[in-house]
Amino acid sequence: MSEQNTTPAAQMQAPDADALTHEAERVERQTAIKNAPVVIDARGVGKRYEMHRHRSMLLQDTAKIAFSKVEKNYFWALRDVNFQIRKGESVALIGPNGAGKSTLLSLIAKTVCPTEGKIDVRGRVSALLELGAGFHPYFTGRENIFINGIVMGLTRAQIEARMPEIIAFSELEPFIDEPIQNYSSGMLARLGFSVAASVDPEILIVDEALSVGDAAFQEKSFQKIQEFKQQGCTILFVTHSLDLVTKFCDRALLIAQGQVLESGPSEEICESYKVRMEAGTLQGARSPHETVLMPFWKRAVAMGVLAAGLGVVVATGIHFVLGNTAGMEKPAAAKRFEQGQKASP
Amino acid sequence: MHFELIEKREVLSALVAKDFKARYKDKALGRLWSLADPLVMVIIFTIVFEHIFKMGQPYFPIFMLLGLTPFRFFTNSVNGASLSAIENAQLVKKVSFPRIILPLASVLSHMRHFFIELTLVAALFVYFTGAFKLTINLLWLPVLFAIHFICIIGVALCVSALNVRYRDTQYMLNSVIQILYWMTPIFYSFSIVPPKFAKALMLNPMVGVVEGYRAVLLGGVAPSSTLMIAGAIVSVVILVIGIIVFKKYEKIFADYL
Known part of the structure; x- marks a missing residue:
């Protein structure tokens, strides 16, 4: 604005009138808004x-x-x-x-x-x-x-x-x-x-x-x-x-x-x-x-679940891999093998 | 919520139309494609079960389609609903509307496919004259469809909301659907199921629905009341669970998309 109105005459009149109406509009708008409902x-x-x-x-x-x-x-x-x-x-x-x-x-x-x-x-x-x-x-x-x-x-x-x-x-x-x-x-x-x-x-x-x-x-x-x-x-x-x-x-x-x-x-x-x-x-x-923070009960339950899971895995492992197989049902193939051995003189 | 849904029914119908049309846009055969899948299955399974296993089920193609088509309606809707919020993420993040419209639109769009697939059943009834029994028992059809629809909506609400929070749902769903596929009498009749499994099978509402459709359309008799009541109760329970789950998660849809 200031650069445009470098001539003294323009500086005196036109912007003033313009600014006035502008200012009036602004005030009118402000009061209108002040009374408007909150949205x-x-x-x-x-x-x-x-x-x-x-x-x-x-x-x-x-x-x-x-x-x-x-x-x-x-x-x-x-x-x-x-x-x-x-x-x-x-x-x-x-x-x-x-x-x-x-x-x-x-x-x-x-x-x-x-x-x-x-x-x-x-x-x-x-x-x-x-x-x-x-x-x-x-x-x-x-x-x-x-x-x-x-x-x-x-x-x-x-x-x-x-x-x-x-x-x-x-x-x-x-x-x-x-x-x-x-x-x-x-x-x-x-x-x-x-x-x-x-x-x-x-x-x-x-x-x-x-x-x-x-x-x-x-x-x-x-x-x-x-x-x-x-x-x-x-x-x-x-x-x-x-x-x-x-x-x-x-x-x-x-x-x-x-x-x-x-x-x-x-x-x-x-x-x-x-x-x-x-x-x-x-x-x-x-x-x-x-x-x-993680509540204590959640940690306790999760620990329990993990321990139980680990327990099952370890128990199965011991049972099948290392355990005593004497009491277990023998696989059918093994039985047939033994029977075959007995039968043959 | 219900009032809002009525207000937004145009959004619902626009989304249904969009979902439906998008599937067949730029396909030379258009919606004929939704007949291709069941057609191929009916031919293959008729050959396998009738000519190789010799099951001797009268009107086997119709018998099988009356199981397969309702089940496909279930699977397709549930799969579609599980992805509905994710596919429309742009919409969810930017516009406020009742989120329930998303799974509903998916189910309604697949309902249109279901009705298209039923034309195949109708065609078979024309071909096998004598298979169709015109009796007063046809009045059971709306009741059976209501149970069918309630069950689908319930599961759809559940998975659509859960899948936003836990994307695992989608993968889990695939396995569950595989199990349900064989737990629904599609290739067999419920009457040949051994009693020790029958009770467990009745927890699947689709059993009552499929057996009901068959009883009414092929047998001309009223559907078994035990199966139907069991199906209705389970469906309503599923719907209630679905609504509760959906209400719980719908608020955070935009946060997780």
Whole structure:
């Protein structure tokens, strides 16, 4: 802005008037949001993942249980998260990689259940992170629009009505009846976005995944998101582009190590994020893991099972290999051999 | 949950159609392929059991198919359901919908195959005129199908959820199905089973179902009440276990995919 307005005249008038209306719009928006109902309410939310989770069930585990002190290792991707988002707000989630942003989005989209706490989401959520969810390579673009749309909550009739609009938006008209296994990745992204945008959501989740497609299509999809914002749709934005955050979002949440560190107007938070990043004080993932010790009874049972198994093996070995075979039934061949010897003079 | 399921029935039907169509897409013979397997088996086993072992079972091809087709419905559904969540991992991770739709879609898609395979049975009934008995006992068919279906759904729910958490399930399932295959009267009749095995065999609900279909369609008599009641009780128990197991694991689907 400052570079453009180097002539004194322009500096005096045009930007002022522009800034004023802009400021007025902003204030109006702020008050509207302040009075709007809360649509996302997170209270003490935590999500814990089990580390080292590919455990098998049978013998391997018995030995593991008997001899290891640790039963489970947990990693808290999010812990003690509290925030509220009101209807119509655009909120950015920013933070370093591994901070827990995507986990938070999955919790809001309800694909993942929180380990503790409660998260209330009111309204139809459409996530642009689910670009192409349920796409099947064998089916044509048109068939995939159907499946994808239905999965995302539209009815068959609604999709039929919106079909021309979806195809037009994707600009894939000539290929729409081709199986999508022949599509390029850019074409797939276009198709996915076009369906996702036709769902008219109440809460829209936009992930980094959006930044696919060429510049023209990116511009077009951004316009579409802006349209949603103007229609009063609540928007959650995850991006590493701070410019986009300050330009587009009313508010930002700074997330690191599974916690919301700061929440406030997007300019302030972005500034603080930059400062913290430069100072190197932000870390992504939470390092302390929670460890659950193996309870004594489990170890005792496992030891017992192992001992019993070992006992059986050893006993059978002694019985057959080293043991006294006098009392045992002799094999039929041996009997026949002995009889044959007796019979012959 | 049930209300949500009704709300999402379009998702269910879309997934059924997808599962069904994906199997035959780009195949020149299309769904005729689902007849190929049972057709080959009926020819081979008729030669082996009728012409080599000389079992002397009247209408052996129909007799055998009435065991094989319902059992194939069971196996294919259960196998399909065990993979349903894994195959649709993208969907599970990104969209929220009742997870129970996944195994249900798999079972319903295989139900369509089952009905296609039944045309083979119908064709044989046309060929062997006199085999089919048109009696009032045909009214038992819906009851038998209900037991059949409940049993399949119960096992499908169980394995689809367990397989997400413990992938061993899939391998274990193969062995269990092999055992069940011979514990179901497909090539033999339940009446020739020695009494000491009969009680154990009755724990397999497919015994009552298969014997029931045969009694009604080939014999024109009512199905044996002992077998049917045993089958119904075991099926319902399996369904309850399936629902409990599924409820326990459905929350963590996205965590393990």
